[in-house]
Amino acid sequence: MLIFGFRLPYWMHADQDLVLVYHGLLFGDGLPQEYFDHPGYGYFLVVDAWFRALHALGLLPIATLSALPPASDAAATAAAWQHLVEAGRALSIALVALFAVVYATLVRSLVGDRRVALLAGIVMAFGVGLTAQGRQMRTDLLSAGLVVTALLLVLVAVRRPPGGKPVLLLGLAGLLTGLAMVTKVQAVFLALGIPVAALLFGQRFEPAARTRGSRSPWALAAVTALLAAAALVPALALVAEGIAGWGQALYPYKPVGGGLSGHYQGLVAGWILLGMAVVAAVLRVPPAHAVTAAAAVLLGLALGLLALDLRYNVQNVIAVANFVEHMFVFTSWRHATALQGQEQVVGEGLLTLLLSGVGRTLAIRTIVLHPDNIPQTIIVEWFALAGAVALWRRGERLAAVQALFLLLVAWGLEALFSLRGFQRAYAAYTDPLAILSAAWVLARMPGLLDRTRSRRAILGGVALVVVAAHAWPIIETRRLPNPTTHCEWIPTYMPRVGPFPFCR
Incomplete structure (x- = not known):
């Protein structure tokens, strides 16, 4: 990514690069947010902080909108935006590296094998999702990184004896999930699967292990519950405000159908x-610890949502509170013909599109039936699928189901995201699940890494992923688009800047 793509012209990925840089500059000047598609809020906070830090270190000349050169100076304008977009690309590379390291670290805690975790981290870093995100600025990267990390924290926590550390992990998972939602509402799909994953991957412990830890478990439960309640009251008020403001949304919302809007x-x-209660009951968690853990999750979620108050804008609150209607707006724009005349979210047109997405997702996995948009991580998925079958046949049914669950969730998310098109960047949400499925299988077959022949085959597959990851960046450097195609939408999404040199 440092070799291919970093120095590309600033207009190469104008959507999203220019829009996200623009909002970092807006926040730098203390101006209100103007773009609410994702809604992008969490990412704008990060970009603003990143620009300020680089400016303070003398690495970025401009960090506010007011400091931009006049549009009449074409050379200075082009140079300023080139520096800003490159700074944004550097942020993306840093986030990719951080995400891959955190992912590998948590996978190691989960599977207990350093070799497997290292391979998972490498494949993760060079999977189609992160390589697409690392070459440009997109809100998906931060949102996916937060919610996937939350999933892994939960899986690690439910496989540890009850105590203070699992509670902290669960509280942090709740916080990251809330922050993922305020960054890009699509994170909700993976977040809703976390309770099921916790149930499947959770581990029971003997009473001696379950009671080890705090000397006064109910006192800790009471304190945590009080903190959660204190945070939940204003967080729920925000959600209620967003629901009440349904009709004031910037975009034309349509009702969900079946009386579900607002409910x-x-x-x-x-x-x-319900998910937390079922997990606690099935894993036979002591009541005090169950209350503490649940309160920690709710406290984290509430704090994540309350981040909306840092730079309050009612449109962010409306988008996060009404995430189904918000996502449907952009689906209806992309599939205007298929959804023509559909006056609510749930309808025949949407279901037809979903079924089509499921079919295409499965067809892509065969390569032959749908040879386009083939992710380089498909060999990882094949390995996970074959490994799950092998585990099932040798009697390790639970491990097989766990691996298949992760794989099916990844495919389900891809089918859902097809409503916005099969974009490479959305794989940032799905690649981590497929890779975790393969790592889960490999950790239960350590002999594959011990035997020379199979080890070489696995390392060869990883090398293939790494090599294939560079194919599209190289192609991009040889296919520069015509930047004037962006001139139509730029005045709408960036009204406070003058025309770019390529738009004159």
Whole structure:
């Protein structure tokens, strides 16, 4: 990514690079957010902080909108935006590296094998999702990194004896999930699968191990519950405000259907509470620890949502609170013909598109039936699938189901994201699940890494992923688009800047 793509012209990925840089500059000047598609809020906070830090170190001349050169000076304008976009690409590379390291570290905690974790981290860093994200600025990267990390924290926590550390992990997972939602609402799909993953991967412990830890478990439960309640009251008020502001949304929302608008948010909350209760019951968690853990999750989620108050804008609150209607707006724009006349979210047109997405997702896995958009991580998926079958046949049924669950969730997410097109960047949400599925299988077959022949085959597959990751960046450097194609939408999304040199 440092060789291919970093020095490309600033207009190469104008959507999203220019829009996200623009909002980092807006926040630098203390101006309100203007773009709410994702809604992108969390990412704008990070970009603003990144620009400020680089400016303070003398590495970035401009960190605010007011410091931009006049649009009449074409050379200075081009140079300023080139520096800003390169700074944004550097942020993306840093986030990719951080995500890969955190991912590998948590996988090691989960599977207990350093070799498997290292291979998983390498494949993760060079998977189609992160390589696409690392060459440009996109809100998906931060959102996916946060929610995937939350999933791994939960899986690590439910496989440890009850105590203070699992509670901290669960609280942090709740916080990251809330932050992922305020960055890009699509994170909700993976977040809703976390309770099921916790149930499948959770581990029971003997009473002696379960009671080890705090001397006064109920006192800790009470304190944590009080903190959670203190954070939940304003967080729920924010959600209620967003639901009440449904009609004031910047985009034309349509009702979900079946009377669910304004009510499905309660179903989501119920799903979270039910999931935690079922996990606690199945794993036979002591009541005090179960209350503490649940309160920690709710405290983290509430704090994540309350981040909306740092740079409050009611449109962010409306988008996060009404995430189904918000996502449907952009689906309806992309599939205007298929959804023509559909006056609610749930309808025949949407279901047809979803079924088509499922079919295409499965066809892509065969390569032959759908040879386009083939991810380089497909060999990892094949390995995970074959490994799950092998585990099932030798009697390790639970491990096989766990691996298959991760793989099916990844495919399900890809089918859902097909409503916005099969974009490479969305693999940032799905690649980590497929890779974790393969790592889970490999950790239960250590002989594959001990035997020379199979080890070489596995390392060869990893090398193939790394090599294939460079194919598209090289192609991009040889296929520079015509930047004037962006001139139509730029005044709408970036009204405070003058025309770019390529738009004159």
